[in-house]
Amino acid sequence: MTALAEARVVRQPGTRSAIRDVAIVGVVLWIVVVAAFVRSRNREATAHALAHAQAAAQAIARGDAPIHATAAAAVVGPAVASQRHAFLSRRVARTSAGDRSLGGPGAPAADKLLYDAANRFEREGAFATNLADGTGRAVAAVATARGPAIAVTASAEPHPGLPWLALLGVAGLGLVVAAASTSIVGGRASGAGVAIGLATWAIPAAWWGGPILAIVVGATALGIGVAHHRGATTRVLTTVREHRIALGFLAPAGVAMLILVVVPFVVGLALGFYDHHHGRWTFVGLDNFRRILSGDGHALGDPLNFWFILGVTLAWTFINVLFHVTLGTVLALGLRQSWLKGKGAWRVLLIIPWAVPNYITALIWKGMFQGEYGAVNSILRGLGIDSVSWFSSWATAFSANVATNTWLGFPFMMVVALGALESIPRELEEAAEVDGASAWQRFREITLPHLRPALGPAVVLGSIWTFNMFNVIVLVSGGKPGGSTDILVTDAYRWAFERGEQYGMAAALGFIIFLLLLVWTLVGRAISGSAEEARP
Amino acid sequence: MTRPRLTLAGMLAATLVGSLAGCGSRTDAAVTLWHAYAGAERATLEALAADWNQAHPDQSLVVVAVPYDGFGDKITSAIPNGNGPDLFIYSQDRLGDWTAAGLLEPIEFWIDDATAARFAPDALSTMAYRGSLWGLPLAVKSLALFVRTDLVPDPPRTTDALFEMAPRLRARGVFPLAYPVDDLYAHAAWLHGYGGRVMDGDTPTIATAEGVAAASFARQLVAREVVPRDADGALTATLFSEGKAAMALSGPWFVADIALGVPYTVTTLPIVSATGQPAAPFLGAEGVLMSARARDKQAAIAVVLALTDDASATERATEAHQVVPNVAAYTGALAADPVLSAFRQQLEHTVPMPATPAMRAVWTPYKNALGQIVIGATSPADGLERAAGQVAGYARAERP
Numbered sequence: 001m002t003a004l005a006e007a008r009v010v011r012q013p014g015t016r017s018a019i020r021d022v023a024i025v026g027v028v029l030w031i032v033v034v035a036a037f038v039r040s041r042n043r044e045a046t047a048h049a050l051a052h053a054q055a056a057a058q059a060i061a062r063g064d065a066p067i068h069a070t071a072a073a074a075v076v077g078p079a080v081a082s083q084r085h086a087f088l089s090r091r092v093a094r095t096s097a098g099d100r101s102l103g104g105p106g107a108p109a110a111d112k113l114l115y116d117a118a119n120r121f122e123r124e125g126a127f128a129t130n131l132a133d134g135t136g137r138a139v140a141a142v143a144t145a146r147g148p149a150i151a152v153t154a155s156a157e158p159h160p161g162l163p164w165l166a167l168l169g170v171a172g173l174g175l176v177v178a179a180a181s182t183s184i185v186g187g188r189a190s191g192a193g194v195a196i197g198l199a200t201w202a203i204p205a206a207w208w209g210g211p212i213l214a215i216v217v218g219a220t221a222l223g224i225g226v227a228h229h230r231g232a233t234t235r236v237l238t239t240v241r242e243h244r245i246a247l248g249f250l251a252p253a254g255v256a257m258l259i260l261v262v263v264p265f266v267v268g269l270a271l272g273f274y275d276h277h278h279g280r281w282t283f284v285g286l287d288n289f290r291r292i293l294s295g296d297g298h299a300l301g302d303p304l305n306f307w308f309i310l311g312v313t314l315a316w317t318f319i320n321v322l323f324h325v326t327l328g329t330v331l332a333l334g335l336r337q338s339w340l341k342g343k344g345a346w347r348v349l350l351i352i353p354w355a356v357p358n359y360i361t362a363l364i365w366k367g368m369f370q371g372e373y374g375a376v377n378s379i380l381r382g383l384g385i386d387s388v389s390w391f392s393s394w395a396t397a398f399s400a401n402v403a404t405n406t407w408l409g410f411p412f413m414m415v416v417a418l419g420a421l422e423s424i425p426r427e428l429e430e431a432a433e434v435d436g437a438s439a440w441q442r443f444r445e446i447t448l449p450h451l452r453p454a455l456g457p458a459v460v461l462g463s464i465w466t467f468n469m470f471n472v473i474v475l476v477s478g479g480k481p482g483g484s485t486d487i488l489v490t491d492a493y494r495w496a497f498e499r500g501e502q503y504g505m506a507a508a509l510g511f512i513i514f515l516l517l518l519v520w521t522l523v524g525r526a527i528s529g530s531a532e533e534a535r536p
Numbered sequence: 537m538t539r540p541r542l543t544l545a546g547m548l549a550a551t552l553v554g555s556l557a558g559c560g561s562r563t564d565a566a567v568t569l570w571h572a573y574a575g576a577e578r579a580t581l582e583a584l585a586a587d588w589n590q591a592h593p594d595q596s597l598v599v600v601a602v603p604y605d606g607f608g609d610k611i612t613s614a615i616p617n618g619n620g621p622d623l624f625i626y627s628q629d630r631l632g633d634w635t636a637a638g639l640l641e642p643i644e645f646w647i648d649d650a651t652a653a654r655f656a657p658d659a660l661s662t663m664a665y666r667g668s669l670w671g672l673p674l675a676v677k678s679l680a681l682f683v684r685t686d687l688v689p690d691p692p693r694t695t696d697a698l699f700e701m702a703p704r705l706r707a708r709g710v711f712p713l714a715y716p717v718d719d720l721y722a723h724a725a726w727l728h729g730y731g732g733r734v735m736d737g738d739t740p741t742i743a744t745a746e747g748v749a750a751a752s753f754a755r756q757l758v759a760r761e762v763v764p765r766d767a768d769g770a771l772t773a774t775l776f777s778e779g780k781a782a783m784a785l786s787g788p789w790f791v792a793d794i795a796l797g798v799p800y801t802v803t804t805l806p807i808v809s810a811t812g813q814p815a816a817p818f819l820g821a822e823g824v825l826m827s828a829r830a831r832d833k834q835a836a837i838a839v840v841l842a843l844t845d846d847a848s849a850t851e852r853a854t855e856a857h858q859v860v861p862n863v864a865a866y867t868g869a870l871a872a873d874p875v876l877s878a879f880r881q882q883l884e885h886t887v888p889m890p891a892t893p894a895m896r897a898v899w900t901p902y903k904n905a906l907g908q909i910v911i912g913a914t915s916p917a918d919g920l921e922r923a924a925g926q927v928a929g930y931a932r933a934e935r936p
Contacts (some may be wrong), residue, residue, distance in 0.1 A: 087664040088644050088652055103645040105841065109834050115645045119668070130640075133829065297929060299546045304926065371766050371781070391766060481913060482904045499930045500897035 020137050028176050037289030046130055046138075049153050053140035054128045056151030059428035061144045065096075069154035071137060072110035076102070076118040077147045091118055094146060113152045117141050121148040141288035174200030190362055194233070195225025211283060212270050271507035277500065306509075313467060313487040316401070320466045323406040328413025329451065333443075335414075336421050347418075354411035362475035365404040369476070391480040398477075398485050405472045409465075413458060420454035421447070456528025463524075464517055565598040566835045569824070570611070570621040572604040576856040581625075583855075584848050588839060595835045615639045615827050622830035623839060625674060627822050631665045631891035634825075639827040642668035646837045654846060659861030662821040662888040671823035672844040675858035677727055678883045679715075679785050679817035681806070685799045687782035688712075695729075695753070696809040702762045705782055712762050714772045714781035717754055718907040720899055721818060722785050726750045728887045729790040729808035729815035735890040740898055740931075742918070742924035749810065751909045751916035758910040763911060776800075785817075788859050788879060802878035804885065819886035820859065859883075894931060 054403055056066035060073050078100075079089035091102045093114055102115045113131070120127065121141040126148075141148040178197030195420035198221035206214035228232055240247060240286050275284045295305040302308060331350055353361065367373040369390040377387035391397045424447060432442050468489045473479065479486040479494075485495070488509065496506035573581055578601060585599045602610060602623065608630055614620035616639065634640050652660055655673055663671045680802070683691045687710060692698040699710045715722045724734060730753070732746030751874060757763040767775060775781035777795035784790065785805070794800060805815035824843055830836045842848065849862035853870055859879040866880050889895075905923035908914040914922075 082649050082652070084649060084657065085652055085664070085669075086661065087661075087667055087669050088647055088649065089667075104648050105651060105837075106834075107646065112645045116642065119642070186789075367771075370771065372764050373771075373775075378629055389765065389911065391907075392913065415650070480907055481911075482908050483900075494900060498897070498900040500893065502930070 024176055024179070028169065028172040032173060036167045045136065049130060049136060049138035050128050050140070052153045054152065055136035055144075055152050057128075057140040057142045057149050060151060061142050062147035066151055071152045071154050072114050073149075073151040074114055075144055075146050075149045076114055076121075079119070079122070110152065114150050115148045117152070118148055121150070143279055168204075170203050171201050174198060191225045191229025193225075194228045195222050197221075198224055203288060208441060212273055268507050269511055271504055272511050274504045274507075276503040281504075284504065287505050291505065291513070292512065293510055303482055303486065308484075309486060309488055309491050312485065314399075316398070316469075316487055317463050317466045319402055320405050320469075321408060321463045323402070324409040324413045324462055324466075325455060325459060327406065327410040328415075329417045329455075331410065331414045332417035332421055333447075335418060351411045353407050354415075358408050359471045359475055361408055362404055362472050365400070365407070366476045369400045391477055393481060396483045397480055401472055401477050401485060403468055404476050405466065408472065409462060412462060413455070415459040416454055417451060420451045424450045453528070456524070460521060460524030460528065463520065467517060468513070468518075488516075556838075566595040566832050567597045567623060567830075567839050568621045569597060569599045569839065570602045570607075570624040571599060572602055572607045573625070574601075574604075577852075577858065580852050580856040581843075584843060584851065586626065588842055592838075595832075595838065597839055611639070612637070615829055618829060620827050620829060622832070622836045623824050623826055625822055625824055627820055628662045628665075628671075628889060628891050629664070629820070629895075630893075631670055631825075632893040634664055635668075635670060636893070639828055640670050641828045641830060641833065642670060643672070643837060643840070644669035645824055646841075647672075651841065654844065654849075654863065655861045656863055656883045658819050658886050658888050659821055659883060662819055662891070663823045663825075665891040671825035672840055673821040673823045673861045674844060674849075674850050674852065675822045676861045676879075676883060677787050677789075677820045677822075678879065678882055678886045679722060679787050679805070680878050681799050681803050682776065682784040682786055682790055682794070683803060684779065684782050685801055687779065691783070691801075691803050694807045694809045695815075697804055699756075699760060699762060701782070702760055706761050710738045710779065711764050711775065711781045713757070713785065714764055714767045714771065714775045715785035716768050717758060717763050717765060717910050718903050720902040720906065723750065723754055723902075723906055724887070725785070725805055725815040725817040726753055726808065728817070729805075729813050730811055731813060733887070734898060734902075735892060735895060738892045738894050740894060740924065740927045742898070742902065742927060743920040747920050748916045751906065751920060753808075753810070754906060755910050755912065755916065759912070788857075788875070791875060802933065804876050804878065804882045814885040816883070816885045816887050818889045819883070820889045897930040898927050 056068055056070050056073055059066045066073050074095045075455060076095035077092040077094060079091055082090070091114075092099050093102050093111065102111045111476045117139050118141070126140075126142050128138065131139060131152075137153050137155055139150065139152045141150045143149075174197045176196045176197070177200070180193065180197075197362040199218050201221065202214040203219040205217040224233065272288055273283060273285060275282045275288070280487075292306045295302075295307060298305040298308075300307055334340065335350075337344060340346065370375075371377060371387065371389050371391075374390075376390070380387055388396055390400045402529040428446055429442055432446055451457070467487070469487070470489050470493070473485065473487050473490045473494070477485040479490060483491075483494075492506045492509040492513065495502050495509060499505075569585070571578070571581060574752055588597045588646055596665070608626065611620060611624060611626065612634070616637070620639075627932050631640070656676075659673045659676050660669075662676070663669055663673055681691060687705070688701070692701060698712060705712050717723070720734070727734065727747060727750040730746045730750040732744055732750055735741065758765045764771075764775065764781070767781075769786075771792035772781065772784050773790065776784040777793070777798055779798075786793075794813065805817065808812050824840045826833065826836050826840065841843045845865045846862050849860040849865040852871065853860045853865055853876060857876070859876060861883065866877060871877055901923040905914075905919040909916050909919040
C-alpha cells in the first residue's frame with residue numbers, strides 16, 4: 001500500500017515522476033533477474049550433483065571406477081540383524097579393496113551415508129537425491145545383483161536455496177504495475193492494472209500458503225481493483241493523508257490486533273479446509289465440515305455425533321444461564337431488603353465464588369462429587385440416602401457439571417442485577433405501595449422492567465462464557481460417561497489432541513462454534529435492543 | 537524526508553538488522569544439546585557436560601535448558617529450519633512423527649552389541665521404531681507396586697492373593713489397591729499380563745480375547761471392591777497417604793506425592809493368576825536423540841555414548857534419582873536403594889510403549905470404554921468393540 005500511496009502523491013505530471021517510475025521498475029526488474037539467475041544456477045548445481053552421483057553409482061554397478069570425485073562409493077550388502085536386537089543390523093561394503101563392515105563406534109562418517117542409503121534403497125528402491133546437510137552433495141543408489149550400488153559425491157559448493165528472492169521479485173513487479181496503473185493510465189485500464197498488479201501476489205501466496213491463500217489474495221486484488229475503478233482508493237488515500245498523525249497513534253494497537261486477533265482467526269479458518277495427519281497437511285476443501293455436520297458415521301444418539309454434542313451444549317448453556325439469572329436476581333433482591341444486617345459482608349461472601357480461579361473451584365467440586373470419599377455422598381449417607389456414583393450416568397454427571405458452573409456463574413448475574421436495582425428510584429416503589437400495589441405487582445411492574453435492559457447483555461455474555469466453559473467440563477466430569485457430557489469446545493480439543501492430532505477437524509469445529517455464537521450474539525443484541533426501546 | 541519518517545525508517549532498519557542478527561547467532565560449539573530438565577536432573581546433566589568439556593576441549597558441548605511446555609513443538613519447528621539442536625532429550629512418544637518428518641538421525645550404525653548390552657533390552661527397544669534405533673535411553677519410567685508396610689506386611693505375588701486380601705481390608709474401610717482404573721496407561725499392565733497388546737506395529741489391537749479378559753478382570757477389581765472405582769492420580773496419592781488404600785500402582789514420580797512418615801516399600805507387580813504371566817506395565821524412556829541436521833554427527837554420537845555410559849548413569853541415578861536403564865549401574869549403593877532397585881526389577885517385565893503416532897488416538901476411546909466397563913454400563917466385549925471402531929474411524933479418516 002505504501003508504494004500505491006507514493007504513486008498517488010506524485011501523480012502530478014512531470015519528468016520527475018516519470019523518472020521515478022522508471023527507476024522503480026528498473027530496480028524491481030533487476031531484483032527479478034538476479035533472483036532468476038540465482039535460482040537457475042542453484043538448479044543447475046543440484047542437477048549436476050545428482051547426475052554425478054547417478055553416474056558414479058552406475059559405474060560401480062558395472063564394476064568400473066567412478067569418473068567424478070566421490071566421498072564414498074560401494075556396493076552395499078544386505079542388513080544382518082544382531083542376535084539380541086533386530087533393529088541393530090550390520091551391512092558390508094564391497095569395494096575393489098575388499099569387503100569391510102559398515103558401522104560400529106567411531107566408524108567414519110562417509111560410511112554412515114552408505115549405510116543409510118542402503119536402508120533407504122530397501123524401502124524405496126533406486127533413488128538419487130541431494131543430501132539435506134547443506135554440503136551440496138548428492139547420493140544415488142542403483143540396483144545390482146549383489147545389492148545396491150551407492151555413490152556419494154564429494155563436497156560441492158554450498159548452494160543457498162533462494163526461491164523467496166524470485167517470489168519477492170514477482171511481488172515487487174506486481175506492485176510496480178499497480179502503482180504505474182494508478183499514475184500513468186486512467187479509466188477502466190487503471191482499475192484493471194491495479195487488480196492485475198496486486199493479483200501477482202497470489203503467486204508467492206500459492207507458494208507459501210497453498211491454494212486457499214492464493215484465492216483470498218486474488219479476490220482481494222480484484223476487490224481493490226474494482227474499488228480503485230470506483231474512486232474508493234483515491235478517497236481512502238486522501239483520508240489517510242489527512243489523518244496520518246491519528247493513524248500513526250492507532251497503528252501500534254492496530255498491529256497488535258492484527259497479530260493477536262485477525263491473523264490467528266484467518267489461519268484458524270484456513271486450517272479448517274485442511275486435513276492434518278502426522279505432520280502432513282492436505283487440502284480437503286469442505287470435507288471436514290461435511291464430516292462434522294453429517295455426524296461422522298455416528299448415530300444421532302451417539303455421544304460422538306455433532307448434533308448430540310450440540311444438543312448437550314445448548315441444554316448446558318440454557319440450564320446454566322437460567323440458574324445464574326434466577327439465583328443472581330433472587331440474591332440481589334435479598335441483598336436489597338432493608339431488614340438485612342451486614343450487607344457488605346454478605347456481598348463479599350457471595351462474590352467469592354467468582355473471585356476464586358475457576359479451575360480451582362472445578363477441582364474442588366470434582367473432589368466433592370467423588371464416589372467413596374466425596375463430601376456430597378457423605379452428606380447423602382448422613383441423611384440416610386444411598387450414595388450416588390456421579391460420573392456413571394449422563395444425568396448425574398451433567399448435574400454435577402451444572403452444580404459446579406452455577407456456583408461459578410451466579411455472582412456475575414447478582415452483581416449486574418444489584419447495579420440495575422440501585423438505579424430504580426425509591427419514589428416509584430413508594431408511590432406504587434401507596435397506591436396499594438402488592439409486592440408481586442411491584443416486582444412485575446417496576447423492578448423487572450428496570451432489570452431487563454441490564455440483564456439482557458449480561459445474559460448474552462454469560463451464555464457465550466457458558467457455551468465455551470471448557471474448564472468445568474474437562475475438570476469435573478471430563479466428558480464421562482463415555483464422552484457424553486462433552487460440549488462443542490471440549491470436543492474440538494479432543495479432535496486436536498486426543499484423536500491423532502486432527503487439527504483440521506478441530507479448526508473446522510472451532511469455526512462452527514464461532515458461527516453459532518455470532519448468530520446468537522446478533523439475536524441477543526436484537527432482543528436486548530428491542531427491550532431497550534420498550535423501556536418505559 | 538521529514539524527521540519522523542527518518543526516525544521510523546531508522547527504527548525499521550534497526551529491527552530488521554536485529555532480527556537478522558538474531559537468526560544468525562549460532563554458537564560455535566561442536567555439539568548443542570537441548571533438554572527440559574530442572575532441579576537435580578539439570579544440575580547432574582550440567583555436571584556431566586562440564587566433565588565432557590574438560591576431557592574434550594576440541595569438541596565443546598553446550599547444554600541449553602528449554603522450558604518443558606512446548607519443547608516438543610519447538611523441536612518440530614526448529615530442526616527443519618536449521619535452528620534446532622544437534623542433540624536433545626525427549627521421551628519416545630513422538631518418535632513416530634519425527635522420523636516420518638525426517639527430523640531424526642538413525643543411530644544404529646554406530647551401536648554395536650557391546651554398547652547395546654549396557655541397557656536392559658526392553659529399555660533400548662523403546663528407542664527403536666520401524667527397524668532403526670533413534671536414540672539411547674537415559675532414564676526409564678514404568679509403574680510398580682507401592683505397598684504400605686503397616687497394612688500389608690506381605691505383598692501379594694498373584695492377583696488371586698490380591699482378591700483374597702479384599703474382605704479383611706474392606707472390613708477396616710481400606711481398599712487393597714488404588715490406581716486410575718479406567719486409565720489405559722495403568723490398565724495396560726494387566727492387559728500385557730493376559731498376553732494382550734494395544735498395538736501390533738502401527739495397527740491398534742483393541743477388541744481381542746486378551747483385551748476382553750483384562751477388561752473383565754478390571755471390572756472384577758471394582759465389583760469386588762479391591763480398587764475404588766473413580767480414583768485419579770491425585771486421589772490415589774491421598775488414599776495411599778491416609779491409609780485408605782493399602783497399595784498403589786504408580787511410577788517413580790509417586791514418591792514425591794506420599795506424605796512424610798508413611799511406611800512404604802516398592803515391589804514388582806503380581807502375577808496374573810489366570811495366565812501365570814507377570815503383569816507388565818508400559819515402559820517409557822527418555823533418551824538422547826540426534827537431529828538429522830546435526831552438524832558434526834561424529835562428535836554428537838560420541839556425546840550420546842558418553843552421557844549414557846555406566847559411569848554417567850550411576851551419577852544420574854545417585855544424584856538425580858533417575859531410574860537408569862543401565863544394568864551395571866545397580867551394584868553397590870544403588871542396589872541398596874529399595875525404590876530404584878524395585879523399578880530396576882520391574883524393568884524385567886515391561887512392554888515398551890508403542891512409538892507409533894497411531895497410539896495417541898487410542899488413549900481416550902480406551903479410557904471411555906474402560907470407564908463404562910468397570911461400572912457395568914457395558915460388557916467388556918461391547919465396550920472394547922466400540923472403542924476399536926472409534927480408533928479405526930480416526931485412522932480411516934487419514935488420507936495418504
